[in-house]
Amino acid sequence: xxxxxxxxxxxxxxxxxxxxxxxxxxxxxxxxxxxxxxxxxxxxxxxxxxxxxxxxxxxxxxxxxxxxxxxxxxxxxxxxxxxxxxxxxxxxxxxxxxxxxxxxxxxxxxxxxxxxxxxxxxxxxxxxxxxxxxxxxxxxxxxxxxxxxxxxxxxxxxxxxxxxxxxxxxxxxxxxxxxxxxxxxxxxxxxxxxxxxxxxxxxxxxxxxxxxxxxxxxxxxxxxxxxxxxxxxxxxxxxxxxxxxxxxxxxxxxxxxxxxxxxxxxxxxxxxxxxxxxxxxxxxxxxxxxxxxxxxxxxxxxxxxxxxxxxxxxxxxxxxxxxxxxxxxxxxxxxxxxxxxxxxxxxxxxxxxxxxxxxxxxxxxxxxxxxxxxxxxxxxxxxxxxxxxxxxxxxxxxxxxxxxxxxxxxxxxxxxxxxxxxxxxxxxxxxxxxxxxxxxxxxxxxxxxxxxxxxxxxxxxxxxxxxxxxxxxxxxxxxxxxxxxxxxxxxxxxxxxxxxxxxxxxxxxxxxxxxxxxxxxxxxxxxxxxxxxxxxxxxxxxxxxxxxxxxxxxxxxxxxxxxxxxxxxxxxxxxxxxxxxxxxxxxxxxxxxxxxxxxxxxxxxxxxxxxxxxxxxxxxxxxxxxxxxxxxxxxxxxxxxxxxxxxxxxxxxxxxxxxxxxxxxxxxxxxxxxxxxxxxxxxxxxxxxxxxxxxxxxxxxxxxxxxxxxxxxxxxxxxxxxxxxxxxxxxxxxxxxxxxxxxxxxxxxxxxxxxxxxxxx
Numbered sequence: 132x133x134x135x136x137x138x139x140x141x142x143x144x145x146x147x148x149x150x151x152x153x154x155x156x157x158x159x160x161x162x163x164x165x166x167x168x169x170x171x172x173x174x175x176x177x178x179x180x181x182x183x184x185x186x187x188x189x190x191x192x193x194x195x196x197x198x199x200x201x202x203x204x205x206x207x208x209x210x211x212x213x214x215x216x217x218x219x220x221x222x223x224x225x226x227x228x229x230x231x232x233x234x235x236x237x238x239x240x241x242x243x244x245x246x247x248x249x250x251x252x253x254x255x256x257x258x259x260x261x262x263x264x265x266x267x268x269x270x271x272x273x274x275x276x277x278x279x280x281x282x283x284x285x286x287x288x289x290x291x292x293x294x295x296x297x298x299x300x301x302x303x304x305x306x307x308x309x310x311x312x313x314x315x316x317x318x319x320x321x322x323x324x325x326x327x328x329x330x331x332x333x334x335x336x337x338x339x340x341x342x343x344x345x346x347x348x349x350x351x352x353x354x355x356x357x358x359x360x361x362x363x364x365x366x367x368x369x370x371x372x373x374x375x376x377x378x379x380x381x382x383x384x385x386x387x388x389x390x391x392x393x394x395x396x397x398x399x400x401x402x403x404x405x406x407x408x409x410x411x412x413x414x415x416x417x418x419x420x421x422x423x424x425x426x427x428x429x430x431x432x433x434x435x436x437x438x439x440x441x442x443x444x445x446x447x448x449x450x451x452x453x454x455x456x457x458x459x460x461x462x463x464x465x466x467x468x469x470x471x472x473x474x475x476x477x478x479x480x481x482x483x484x485x486x487x488x489x490x491x492x493x494x495x496x497x498x499x500x501x502x503x504x505x506x507x508x509x510x511x512x513x514x515x516x517x518x519x520x521x522x523x524x525x526x527x528x529x530x531x532x533x534x535x536x537x538x539x540x541x542x543x544x545x546x547x548x549x550x551x552x553x554x555x556x557x558x559x560x561x562x563x564x565x566x567x568x569x570x571x572x573x574x575x576x577x578x579x580x581x582x583x584x585x586x587x588x589x590x591x592x593x594x595x596x597x598x599x600x601x602x603x604x605x606x607x608x609x610x611x612x613x614x615x616x617x618x619x620x621x622x623x624x625x626x627x628x629x630x631x632x633x634x635x636x637x638x639x640x641x642x643x644x645x646x647x648x649x650x651x652x653x654x655x656x657x658x659x660x661x662x663x664x665x666x667x668x669x670x671x672x673x674x675x676x677x678x679x680x681x682x683x684x685x686x687x688x689x690x691x692x693x694x695x696x697x698x699x700x701x702x703x704x705x706x707x708x709x710x711x712x713x714x715x716x717x718x719x720x721x722x723x724x725x726x727x728x729x730x731x732x733x734x735x736x737x738x739x740x741x742x743x744x745x746x747x748x749x750x751x752x753x754x755x756x757x758x759x760x761x762x763x764x765x766x767x768x769x770x771x772x773x774x775x776x777x778x779x780x781x782x783x784x785x786x787x788x789x790x791x792x793x794x795x796x797x798x799x800x801x802x803x804x805x806x807x808x809x810x811x812x813x814x815x816x817x818x819x820x821x822x823x824x825x826x827x828x829x830x831x832x833x834x835x836x837x838x839x840x841x842x843x844x845x846x847x848x849x850x851x852x853x854x855x856x857x858x859x860x861x862x863x864x865x866x867x868x869x870x871x872x873x874x875x876x877x878x879x880x881x882x883x884x885x886x887x888x889x890x891x892x
Contacts, residue, residue, distance in 0.1 A: 181325035183323055184320060185321050185323065187320050188493045189490070191491040192562060193310045193343075194308045195308070196306060198305065199620075201305075203621050207316055208292065208607070208608060210292070216286070216334065218332040218463070219331060220257055220258075220331065221256075222257060224504055227508065234513075235833075235836075245512055245831065246511045247512065248469075248473050252470065255508065256282045257284050257330075261283075262279065265327055265330050268327050274291045274293065274297075275290035277289070285467070299323065301318040301321035315341070318338065332497060339457030339458070340456070340493050341458055342483065345856065349430065349799050349802075356720050356731065356788035357722045358800065359791065360791050361438070361442055364785075371882075373817040375445040377445045381816065382446070382449060383812060384448065384449035384450070384475075385432070385479075385481070386452075386465050386480070387431070387483075389461075391452070394428035394433070395415070395416070397795070398415070401437045405441060410445055419452070420451040421454075422454040432450075432452075434792045434803075434805060435482050436809075438806065438810050440813070442817075443820075446816045458485065459489075459494035459499070462502045463498070466506065470509065478517065479509075480517050480809045482519045482803070483805075484701035484704050485702055486522075486699045488528075488699065496741070502703065506703070506706050506708035506709055509708070510708045510832040513828055513830075514831065515710065515831060517712060517808055518701075518703055519704065519711075519735070520700075520735040522714075522732040523735055523855055524734065526699030527696070527699075527853075527862060527864065534688070537686050538686070538688065540685060542685040542687055543671070544677050544678045545569065546675040548673060550670065556688075562672060563673075563688070568689060569673040569688060570689075571685055571687040572671075573671075573682070574666050582660055582663035582664075583662055585620055586613065590612060590617075591615070591630065591659050592651070592658065595653060595658075596633065596652055597650075597652075598648060598650055600645070602645060603644045604641060604643045606640065607632075607639060612640050615631075618644065620662035629644070629646075630643065630645070630660065630661070630662075631657060632657060632658040633657050634657070695771070696769055696772035696863055698772055699737070700735065700736060700737035700777075700780050704780050705739035707745075712781055712783060713780075713807065714732075714734045714788070715727060715734070715784050716789070726849075728849065728850025731802050732802065733851075733853065734787065736873035737773055738775060739774070739777040740777055741778075743774065744778060747779075749835040749839070750778075750782070750871070753871035757870060762868050764851070768864070781873075782838075782876045783876045783877050783879070784875040785810050785879050785880065786807060786810070787803060787807040788800075788806070789801075815830065818886055818889045836888070836889070841877050841878075843881050845878045845881060847875040847878045848867050850874060851865065851867065
């Protein structure tokens, strides 16, 4: 910021702040009134060019801005490369939605029709004026290059950090999450011209975070679910009667994200153990798409690929992998890749989603809408997308604390849940918002010895340098000398490095880091020191707060009482253009018994606040029957806590506990809607196979078909989704009941009846 201090006689000074993106340095200056008039005239002229400010969503708990990378071995410099992706607004999307509605409804005379992916791209091609508005802006940018796809929809931009900051009036740096071991390089708030804002649907790469890493739902001796294998699924759901030809006319795929890889040897072992009658080669993935598979098996990816292939052996199977650390951008990348191929897989199975406020992933409405539009386009090509409905039940979210309301010199009393070390009371408060009713923070030990704060005006002792052997050296650009001090400052409990900052004749600086040093010597123009550290302390989280008592130096707070109930169904499962799959288990955990809603975790389901039933007309009657006659249960959410006319999930369910999965050569029982989803996707691939062999097209968006054939499912009437993911019972949720319900949907498939109905459609 540039701080201008204006004084008039004895009147108090007037402060103005101006952002200078390329310098990252703070200045203070005094101006005469004549200069003030010039500045305001310039500002008025600048205001004539309208611009749109895009604010960065608040960082969720655990995420921090950082000058250093997670490994503390690099910084973002102005010469680094920085890339982002602009999506230009499509045309004719309403017409395309109407087309999808008609061709996906078995009662419509147009049922079964489709467009090719290239026809969809041409039909929705952005206007030339919109594409030109964006490229004209980029043409005027120094230090940036770009490329545009053949339809003028995708514009990929590559800049230096300095050029991107100037273009977007922003700052770019590291965001890190030490608890999750995740990091990204992103922008702060940024600004784009109004004509670009009007032409662009959204921009990916400037804001966006990954989904938090959660442990796989591996069963224990306590839950002890029945063992589920391909044979158990085939027997339970009567899967038989289809003999795949093994050609590329009918293919299926799983999509994986955030470094979830599979291992080929696990597939070989899985088929040998659980699919012994498969043909030679059925255990092989036919194609890999996206980022390279590392052959380092993750539980999720292993579960997905083994059970889509195990349910439908001899159907060609593909493994699609996207390792980016931006969930919304990865979804856009994945769906856009599907739309590049006129002959892609007929079924895509996806076991990922988010049951929570999407802004915590910096996944804003404009990005959600771009991804949802891609789902519409995919549906128009007659490909099916099957999504897991989530493992957090109803998605009830407990209240979050207001970290601005803290009591000084007070400690909470009550039931202690846990202790941890945090950097300050605010971080302690954020952790309380995730899992506690209140918190108390007490600084531990003595404050660290004084040292430079690494600000733009306090980055070392001037004209002195340490003597010693550096452990690391690098160069810094002019005006960024304070970053040497910042790199030397490491997160507690690591001790900060010593540093020397030596100027070069070209205006740049050499930064040297030392673990130990000798004396300091005079050196003109140099800076040196050992940075100060933030104060750490003990954070106590309380599961119940009964009162407070005085405690000097302690800072405390409580989670605010909820003013309303918030429920979060999973997205993208809540899109009207995908099929959402919930999860069940056997009663008494005994194979062959009836099924009930899973209770190892909550089968995700509820009502979307983003999407209503306008594009989900096929479920209106079934959902109305439920909400107009709700179960008499104390956990049923209060009126106003969900939109009864929102897109409702799940659509159907299948077994979701105890799947026997090979990971790294070992078998373990795994659960989740991420188990039921690939299993149902495999069944759908078999139905497509039989239709294609009978001269019919693939099923495509199957939701109209499913709700029109509810008798092809076994209704599940036991259980509830008032259960969290590893958190036990939730205060609010939905019971399984007769007919469609938000715990198990229409029920579990009866394959032979589904196959018969599909061949008649």
